[in-house]
Amino acid sequence: MARGGGEWTGGGNTGAGVLPFKRITLLVCFVNILIALFVLRFLYTSSLNIYSYNENVVRYTADEIRKMEESIRIRRSKESIELVKLAKKLKRDVATAESNTELSPDVKHKLVDEILQRLKSLEEKSNVTQLREAVELWRSEKLKEAKEMIQGQNGENSTNILEEAGMLVRALELEWDVLSEEIGFWLPAEVSNEEHDDKPEGEEEPEEVLAGRPVPAVCNAELHTDYGGAAVRWGLTHHKESAADCCQACLDQAKHAKPGETRCNIWVYCPSEFGCFSPDIYEHKHQECWLKYAEYPKQNFKDRYSEMYRNNHPKAPSIVPWVSGVVTA
Known part of the structure; x- marks a missing residue:
């Protein structure tokens, strides 16, 4: 009984496990069938897109390609090559001229x-206005001379002369203020210097001593005095320890x-540690030493600046x- 019952039970368990499998x-x-259908649909859609793209590509015939090439050749042949070369040359000339304006x-x-x-x-007693008029007359004459030189030079060997004349015209006509500063030439505004004695009565002026x-x-040192003249040495970059050294520099240069x-x-x-007005x-700045020349030295300013000037x-x-x-x- 025990053996038969065990075989029956085993048979029942085997039948129950086959059904879930x-x-x-x-x-x-x-699931595999669904995946296969999805892949097939994707491949079909992709092939349709590729076919549609190929249909939209423009295709030219040999005759159309030949006409387009001919059109490009004609357009290039109509370009103004000489004009392009001339424009490039002018650009180079302008760049060269701008780099040689000094x-x-x-x-x-x-x-x-x-x-x-x-x-x-001019006469020795000429005032500032007369000096200024004389310089302006010279400038107009020099400008006219330079312009006539440019008009009169046409040969290839006159390139340097033309460049120099052109720079001179530019300097005299457009950059005269800069040029006059570079050559150390300037004329002060004409003012009437009036003496003002505002010292209290009975008070003596203290004696001034140069360092x-x-x-x-x-x-011939003169305190509180500014002489004019053409600059021989610019004081902006020429400093001396004392007035005596500045005078000695003038003597040595001469x-x-x-x-x-x-x-x-x-x-x-x-001589002022706070700098000097001009x-x-x-x-x-302090210790600037200007070396100048004038055939007839004249004072720009003496002692005090007038109230009108200030x-x-x-x-x-x-x-x-x-x-x-x-x-x-």
Whole structure:
């Protein structure tokens, strides 16, 4: 009994396990069929898109391609090659001209000599207005001469002359203020200097002493004085320890100047630690030493700036800060 019952039970368990296995197999097959259908649909859709793209591509015939090539060739043959070359040449010429607008030192030196010669022809007592008119007349004559030179030069060998004349016209006509500063030439505004004695009655002026070693008598030092003239050495980059050293620099320059070079006969020094005022665009600092030349030295300012001048130049102090002198050979 025990053995038979065990065999019956085993047979019943085997039949119950086969049924779930068949269901799982059917489910897997069904899923595989769905995946296969999805892949087939995707491949079919892709092939339709590719076919549609190929249908939209424009295809040209051999005759149409030949006509397009002929059209491109004709268009290129109609381009103005000479005009393009000329435009490039003009661009290079303009760039070259802009890089060579600086007058040479020899030309600047010649301009200074001509201005000085023109001023020499004036009377000794000429005022600032007369000096200015003389310089303006010289400038207009020089400008006319340069323009006539440009019109008269047409040969290939005149390139350098044309360039120099063109730069001179530009400097005299458009950049005269810059050029006059570069060559150290400027004329102060004409003002009437009036003496104002606002010192309290009975009070004595304290004796002023320049710092440094004593100034030699040959220097003819004048306190609170500013002499004009053509700059031989710019003080912006020329500093000296004392007024005596500045005067000595003027004497040394005149002694060692080469033939034809302008010789210093005026020195102007800034003794103030706070700098010195001047009616130009620069900031003049302590110990600036200007070396100048003038055949007939004249004072720009002496002792005090007038009230009228200070109204026109609000930054001007009441007392002229410079010390200067005319050396005697």
